[in-house]
Amino acid sequence: MTSVEFIGPQLPRDDRTGDGYDYIETAENAGWTVIAQWGAEGYDFGAWPYIIGFARQAKEASGKRHFGYGVYVEGDTTTKYFDNLEACKEAIDRDAHWYWKTGQSDGPGNVPEKFEDLPAKYRGLPND
Template sequence: MVGTTTKDTEETVGALVLPVDDRTGDGYDWLDNLTGSPWKVMGAWGIDGWDAESWPYVFFATAIHRNEIGTLYGYGTYVEGDTYAHWYRAEDACHRAITAEVFWYWKHGQADGPSNLPASAEELTEQYTKPYGCIHR
């Protein structure tokens, strides 16, 4: 557990640590660090399961943590060896953040996304803003 601030409510909470990269391999090696942890790799986003990232350089992972106040929704990224974790009190806020980051990869040709992308992530229709089996229930 590590102290962090939720992105949507700005609460200081104890949250799960995203396993770090051991810096001896690539992203596939980092995936091994998720084994046995609450973090689950997220390979696709949107109802139709569009690519969410650019393997083996960029990976997304998701986790849920319950504390004394309630549920926290997290997503983490591995980007060429660097790891980042983001926590939210509201699941919808977490989904919006994931959508914004995935949209960037789609828009810049870094991941195989839909061909009919609007100018911004906020303009995406609902079918592109929902998890494809990534947030655990």
């Protein structure tokens, strides 16, 4: 899994006029979709209002699609783009695993130490 050099729309800067809940509206108004649940059973992704994940698609002028994933952590944001949806989902899987394993997000009770051991039912969007 690697991100690509495509420079698409970034998560907007946090204007510090509110909290993470307010930031969700800011990001959605900029074309991002919040990631509320992750894994087949719909576990929390992040810990609102402190850690919030977002996704979106963007196109190059040629029409090639890229899949964006961004994270808001207490006002700081990061954004990455991927050439395909599966690579983007893996990046989200990896972060969800880390947040669950470290207790920073409510996830399954039996999260393995290593990402490679994470069962398929804990990966991807609910109903994937």
